[in-house]
Amino acid sequence: MALSNLSSILKENKLVGENYNDWIRNLNLVLVAEGHKFVLEEECPQRPEEGADKAQRVAYDKWVKSDEIARCYILASMSNVLQHQHQTMKTVAEIMLNLKELFGHQNRSARHLVIKKLMNARMTDSTLVRDHILAMMGHLAEIETLGGSLDADSQLDTVLHILSSKFEKFRLNFLMVKKDVTLAKLLIDLQAAELLQKNGSEVHMAEVRASSSEVKKKKRFVPKKAANVAPKVKKLKVKILPKELKSKNKCFKCG
Numbered sequence: 001m002a003l004s005n006l007s008s009i010l011k012e013n014k015l016v017g018e019n020y021n022d023w024i025r026n027l028n029l030v031l032v033a034e035g036h037k038f039v040l041e042e043e044c045p046q047r048p049e050e051g052a053d054k055a056q057r058v059a060y061d062k063w064v065k066s067d068e069i070a071r072c073y074i075l076a077s078m079s080n081v082l083q084h085q086h087q088t089m090k091t092v093a094e095i096m097l098n099l100k101e102l103f104g105h106q107n108r109s110a111r112h113l114v115i116k117k118l119m120n121a122r123m124t125d126s127t128l129v130r131d132h133i134l135a136m137m138g139h140l141a142e143i144e145t146l147g148g149s150l151d152a153d154s155q156l157d158t159v160l161h162i163l164s165s166k167f168e169k170f171r172l173n174f175l176m177v178k179k180d181v182t183l184a185k186l187l188i189d190l191q192a193a194e195l196l197q198k199n200g201s202e203v204h205m206a207e208v209r210a211s212s213s214e215v216k217k218k219k220r221f222v223p224k225k226a227a228n229v230a231p232k233v234k235k236l237k238v239k240i241l242p243k244e245l246k247s248k249n250k251c252f253k254c255g
Contacts, residue, residue, distance in 0.1 A: 010077035019104035021110050023077065025145055028072060036066040039092050067092050104147070111146040114139055124166040129190045134160060137183055155183060163190075166197060 009030055015023040028042050031037035048056045070092045075083050086095045100107075120138040123132045136159050140150060150158070160171050170193045181189070 009104045010073060013077070015078045015082055015099075017079075017082075018106070021146060022101070024107075027074065027077065028145065031070055032138075034069065035065050036070045039063060039067045039070050044091070047091070070093065102145075107146045111143055111148045114142050118158065119142070119155075121162050123162055125164050125166055127164070129163075129167070131186045131189065132163075133183070133190065135188075136162070140183075152182070155199060156181070156186060159186065160181065167193065195225065248255065 009026060013019065013023055013026045015085070028037060031040070045056070045060045049061050053244060067197055075087060078086065086098065089095045089098070118136065121132075121136065121139075123129070138252070139160075140155055143150065160174060163171060167190065170190065174189075
């Protein structure tokens with residue numbers, strides 16, 4: 001990235017005091033892009049003595065050069081008053097320590113709010129696991145930017161704790177196996193579990209629909225009108241014999 005582009009990023013967010021948190025965030029972006037952020041995290045190597053090997057001299061020279069560049073970025077992105085206060089300090093570590101003493105309370109307050117937001121977060125069953133985990137990763141990154149830190153295991157435990165109940169089986173299996181994974185890998189595993197749940201639900205619904213249609217086919221159809229009508233009874237016709245036949249068929253006993 002060109003120096004002019006970096007200067008414009010920092011120039012738009014010069015440190016004046018109350019914007020300390022935003023300024024730190026932008027400074028970290030610039031130093032990471034330029035490959036100089038390690039001077040904020042590592043101490044200066046010991047100055048090589050005469051006859052030291054090349055690797056020691058290269059490491060020392062690299063740190064000193066990066067520290068000088070980072071110091072210039074920091075001083076250039078301050079208000080005139082703050083720049084005057086810090087220009088005599090020789091290293092980035094000295095400047096950052098003094099700034100932390102001046103404005104660090106802003107970090108503590110902001111960090112407390114982010115931690116509270118993280119611990120109170122709860123995933124609902126309707127939320128996509130990808131959206132939820134990315135939001136949690138954002139909170140964790142912000143905590144680190146504000147000077148806090150959580151080790152890798154604590155980050156995993158926190159994220160697993162705030163998953164919805166539909167991932168209870170996944171959570172129990174994960175804790176039993178104790179996988180050594182990053183949050184990015186955990187997200188991939190959770191998305192796979194979410195897809196299996198979705199596919200399993202669709203298969204179950206298809207089976208329910210199929211069985212329901214089979215029952216309907218087997219059920220005998222009875223018309224509504226016929227159900228309430230009594231069956232017709234066939235009337236018996238009585239055949240009346242003529243009188244002549246009646247007389248012929250007299251009983252012998254009766255005469």
